[in-house]
Amino acid sequence: MVSVKNQRTKIDRGEEAEQVPGLAKVVETPFKESQALTVNQPDDPTARSASPPLRERVYRHRLPVRISHWLNVPCLFILIMSGFQIFNAHPALYWGDRSDRDQPLLSIRPIRVENGEMRGVTTILGYKFDTTGVLGYSDASRRAFPAWATIPSAKSLAMGRQWHLFFAWLLVINGLFFATYSLISRHASRDLAPTGKDLRGIGQAIKNHIALRHPKGAEAKRYNVLQKLAYILILCVVAPLMILTGLAMSPTIDTAFPWLLMIFGGRQAARMVHFIACFSFVGFIVVHVAEVILTGFYNNIRSMVTGWFVVKHEHEGSSHEI
């Protein structure tokens, strides 16, 4: 059954629609109306062999998800960069409750070497790395993270904290909004939770990702298993860890919830975990943006702006589906 509406052909496919409920099913052909009619005429085998891949438009991201996603972008950038500014005020990390300055687990320091030259030295668990130009000493200034990576770019702990704490609230409020929406609309259970079939296919999914082979056709309409696991890891583990370690660094919150210090092993340990969680976010963002580019930059960006995502069906596949 085919009906034509302004170049878009709506199709009714009961089973497919069940898999991704709530998503409108629309097929768009690059042809003019008259041609589209001919092309999609299933009784005309000659027309079928001549037609290009069918373009199906799916409504992939609903408005609340899109708003929440784009709010995350400035929030995360500002939080990471203002966090580096705050870190620069005491560029060392420790375990436990105290910061015994003679035994940091990580430190980023400017050091004057024998010939009088300044070098940036990053020390991790006693191993020293020369990171001049980026960490420790950059652009003729003694600073752990370089000016281009901090907000504000000049040294200002007070301003860095203002930015950080404001956007931390914004991120938390946005996160609560997203979590509430996802649970109520069943976005979480329907789109994010991996199915048993997903999990059984994890080995193949890893192989495909390493080979940069990405799902096509109907499979591209839903999140793949690694994507789901990455989102769940960020939403349910890294983000809560970030918030809890941030709160554990608050002397007031520590009096209200003493268990925070217990679970992280002390305030300085919480600061360290906060830093690790930060770099987990950085890693996630790098992979996320790389996948966005690899799987069709324009299509992905459009789907996160307008909601509409285009799936191309190979000829054989699309003909039997219709």
Place this chain on the structure above:
Amino acid sequence: MKYDRVIERRQFLKGTLGAVSLIALPGCDNLSQGTWFPSILSKAEKLTEGVQRAITPTNALAKEYGEGDISKVFPANGSTDPGTADYAGHVAKNFSEWMVEVGGLVQTPVSWSLAALKEFPARTQITRHDCVEGWSAIGKWTGVPLGDLMRKVVPLSNAKFAVFHCADVDEEGVRYYESMALVDCYHPQTILAYELNGAPLDVPHGAPIRLRFERQLGYKQAKYVMRIELVETLSGIAGGKGGYWEDEGYEWYAGI
């Protein structure tokens, strides 16, 4: 050859990572330098204070540690010597003439000498000092609970803040001061400390008297306290933000 490639890769990485910041950073810097945007950012402080006060019981205690947890070196930050002739005179006389005056919006203003303060029942607590810079140190403080002094002077009903006037002056001649909400003066761990780790407070750590306000960050722990003034509003005192560091752009509510 290999070294060149490392440099190249580093430059590339720097370029890529920096691309966003190149566009966004000047914008953020401009916003930081204006007045309207920081005033929006500072709204977060009110939210933080409101939420933290709502979820934290008024007398919830900061964690107290054991003797074994005490930091071997307790760093002295900020001013480590007021450096004035007046203060040097007090050091020479071992602070025997040092007075702490509590006045302002109170029924009966009182001045206590160091010896008189030591006659009050003392409180000793091993607590963690959290600097705004990020480091923490654990020390054993002994002093008189500020609440006990407040009950002697009896604050008037319009008193909202206690302002701590200190003996230290910065290079530009600006006097150090701090302030806290009156309610926090009565917290059991809020003390005027005269001992650190069992010895009289030394000059770098705020001799002879410093405030311990355990539920907030280090810059609130005023050193060299001379006078405590109860006021209704903080505007009109120095920069009007309630403290030396607050006038420099740090939050007045330093609970996080």
